[in-house]
Amino acid sequence: MDLTLAPVTADNWRDVADLAPHDEQRRFVAALGARYLLLGVYGETWHNLGVFEGGTAVAHVMWGVDDDGSHWIGGLLVDAHQQGRGIGRATVEALLDGWRADRRLVRASCHPDNTASRALFGSLGFVETGEWDDDELVVERQL
Numbered sequence: 001m002d003l004t005l006a007p008v009t010a011d012n013w014r015d016v017a018d019l020a021p022h023d024e025q026r027r028f029v030a031a032l033g034a035r036y037l038l039l040g041v042y043g044e045t046w047h048n049l050g051v052f053e054g055g056t057a058v059a060h061v062m063w064g065v066d067d068d069g070s071h072w073i074g075g076l077l078v079d080a081h082q083q084g085r086g087i088g089r090a091t092v093e094a095l096l097d098g099w100r101a102d103r104r105l106v107r108a109s110c111h112p113d114n115t116a117s118r119a120l121f122g123s124l125g126f127v128e129t130g131e132w133d134d135d136e137l138v139v140e141r142q143l
């Protein structure tokens with residue numbers, strides 16, 4: 001699988017905005033990638049990335065740096081038609097690869113009922129900290 005993580009630009013934002021989860025996953029994540037793009041534009045925390053396979057947008061992810069220096073992964077959304085192909089795993093691994101040299105503390109959060117995301121982060125060495133971020137469990141991995 002040849003995936004590229006790239007900043008969202010004037011040329012690709014429409015495809016990233018249209019990414020959508022399965023209907024039953026909307027209780028875990030935004031209904032459309034567009035919501036995350038607006039968070040990146042109007043908030044001060046998050047940086048949006050599109051995940052592309054060839055010329056096709058297949059996922060969105062965003063990252064941010066907390067006051068304590070920990071690096072957060074958020075807004076991980078693999079398009080419903082693209083799930084189960086290894087894209088979620090490859091996306092998180094790509095972010096970790098970029099931060100490994102600086103030995104970042106990496107955090108994310110998962111809804112407790114979101115078995116797929118908890119399994120994904122768990123299999124990548126993230127541990128549940130016992131902390132909550134709103135209604136989500138915080139997971140972390142020290143690189």
Ligand SMILES: CC(C)(COP(=O)(O)OP(=O)(O)OC[C@H]1O[C@@H](n2cnc3c(N)ncnc32)[C@H](O)[C@@H]1OP(=O)(O)O)[C@@H](O)C(=O)NCCC(=O)NCCS
Nearest residue numbers: 025029076077078083084085086087088089116117119120
């Ligand atoms: C969770 C999500 C990002 C996983 O992405 P994906 O590309 O479908 O997952 P991958 O094919 O890379 O699978 C990676 C691992 O995730 C876990 N996983 C993925 N789908 C799963 C499912 N339906 N049930 C249980 N575990 C699952 C498994 O541990 C899997 O590893 P394995 O293939 O070795 O068993 C994707 O399902 C998604 O976008 N869901 C909706 C949005 C969401 O929940 N985002 C996460 C917010 S924290």
